[in-house]
Amino acid sequence: MLSDHLSTTYAALADPTRRAILARLAAGEATVGELAEPFTMSLPAVSKHLKVLERAGLITRGRKAQWRPCRIEAGPLRDAAQWIEHYRRFWDDSFDRLEEYLEQLQSGERKEGHHS
Amino acid sequence: MLSDHLSTTYAALADPTRRAILARLAAGEATVGELAEPFTMSLPAVSKHLKVLERAGLITRGRKAQWRPCRIEAGPLRDAAQWIEHYRRFWDDSFDRLEEYLEQLQSGERKEGHHS
Numbered sequence A, B: 001m002l003s004d005h006l007s008t009t010y011a012a013l014a015d016p017t018r019r020a021i022l023a024r025l026a027a028g029e030a031t032v033g034e035l036a037e038p039f040t041m042s043l044p045a046v047s048k049h050l051k052v053l054e055r056a057g058l059i060t061r062g063r064k065a066q067w068r069p070c071r072i073e074a075g076p077l078r079d080a081a082q083w084i085e086h087y088r089r090f091w092d093d094s095f096d097r098l099e100e101y102l103e104q105l106q107s108g109e110r111k112e113g114h115h116s
Helices: A005-013 A016-025 A032-036 A043-055 A075-085 A088-112 B005-013 B016-025 B032-036 B043-055 B074-085 B088-112
Strands: A059-061 A070-072 B059-061 B070-072
Touching: A005 A016, A005 A043, A005 A075, A005 B005, A005 B016, A016 A032, A016 A043, A016 A059, A016 A070, A016 B005, A032 A043, A043 A059, A075 B074, A075 B088, A088 B074, B005 B016, B005 B043, B005 B074, B016 B032, B016 B043, B016 B059, B016 B070, B032 B043, B043 B059
Parallel strands: none
Antiparallel strands: A059 A070, B059 B070
16 A cells, blocks of 8 residues: 555654755755765665655655755645644643633742732 | 664554544543544444544543543654654655756746747
8 A cells, every 4th residue: 555645744754864855955055966965874864865865755855856945845744744744733732721820830939929 | 672762653554544533632631432433433432542642642531530531742743753753854845856857847848938
């Protein structure tokens, strides 16, 4: 079975080197050589990661045969973000509960400090 | 090497059944049996997916030995969302360009319809 679009994206993001490559490309286009530099990694190893990112549509590569610069593509990142966004209320709720608790603590302090 | 936290989360999300399980748990706690129902899947197969989600911290399971209900946990989802959010400007930019283009089209139409 072919993997669905969203699964391919998340699988591509499930690696620290690939996320670091995307972070680098967020600053602008780069060649394989430029991408390999900050990592102690061979060009073939970087190329392998780039192929995973390219298959997921997270990057595209220029057509110039010699240096083929890589650039980041927004579409799959947007889709991945949109899926997670459906669950935002869960972490917002956690913060709401924390905020409530801190307010209770504060109002408790105010009561204790009533006569001062 | 142990996988980093964010990679474990994205790897857990890289499966349509696991994302469907999280969608079900977003509606409230559920037992393994309840989770298995909508999928044509054996309990052991569902349990395997639950273990991946549990290792990623995306769900926790109750302590009652008999039915151990699963519940969704916000933390890893929030972290995964925050990582992707850094790249929002890329997809917002794409929409900005689309909007610009549509505005140009509209102003063109206004010019063409100038005498009507």
